[in-house]
Amino acid sequence: MISSRQTILRLFQYRKFLARVKASGLVSVYSATLAEASGATAEQVRKDFSRFGLSGNKKAGYKVDDLLGQLDELLGKGKPQKVIIVGAGNLGRALMRYEGFPKEGIEIAALFDNDPLKYNSELQPQIFPVERIYEFAVANKIELGVVAVPYHSAQQVLDLMVLSGIKGVLNFAPIYLKAPKDIYVHNMNVNLELETVAYFVKNRES
């Protein structure tokens, strides 16, 4: 079964909401509540659940614990996921300290940069020269990478990641990266997204 990015993103959204609900002590939720919390319609929630065989009772609601367990299994959570970040500038370092990652089992294994002033083996995670990506990624079986370098070096970094066995990439550089078909790249273009928000604001008013 092939799922779209949007669908999987929604499942992760449900999961995150359920984890918060569970922490608050609630034991069951309705699809309408899940929908409201994720910006989907209740119909969409039920459709997603039936598609992935997530069970519940429409009238009595879904049991939070059950649903969370089913989603964890479906989404393969539980095992920590190791990620490297290439680029130890402001953005790379902000991501390094991002409070949301440890909670979700995402472990930043190391950062890499080409500026010797940024190398730091006392910090946790350590910051290494870019030349060490291959060695590090292979030795630590890293499959996930974040590109947080300026646009002019982003393609080179991606190529190096691919060579090093990385299969999935989150790209923050404002450029479209070319990658082999079996590599999954998702672009997070802060600049373009903010310009697009500005465009819709402007064109709504006029």
Place this chain on the structure above:
Amino acid sequence: MISSRQTILRLFQYRKFLARVKASGLVSVYSATLAEASGATAEQVRKDFSRFGLSGNKKAGYKVDDLLGQLDELLGKGKPQKVIIVGAGNLGRALMRYEGFPKEGIEIAALFDNDPLKYNSELQPQIFPVERIYEFAVANKIELGVVAVPYHSAQQVLDLMVLSGIKGVLNFAPIYLKAPKDIYVHNMNVNLELETVAYFVKNRES
């Protein structure tokens, strides 16, 4: 004419690529080149251009200068756009220094935080208490805001932004925000996106 976010995002992508091409001295480009640089198909590029009345010659290619001018007009570039960032943590400060913004005419007017240790009126942009958002946004006619606070205070910040006249928001907090219909909110959920990349990597291999 109502355009989807994806379409407008593509136009900004074309524009950014053309600006780089222009800087490199090239005077004309083909739709295939534009397509390759933005991850779209050449057909999609031509469709976008014909939809927005962007003119060119299929055989001789598009004139870079002309096309850039037409896109600038269409996208309303030229006038600087003022943005406030709420949350002066790692992410907020990384965005504050983001090199891409000035180039695109995006001006970070101020940051806001609820931690007095972060207030700073000597820094440029200044960092103010959250209570001053309303006063500042109204006085400076700010219409764009970035939410870079932890998830538990994000909805409160958004409500305050809406009250202060902000119409478009880029949200980095890992939570779905409820906003009135005339407010445009786009979510940049680093966490969920990275988890989604990890999911696709895992499910491609098995």
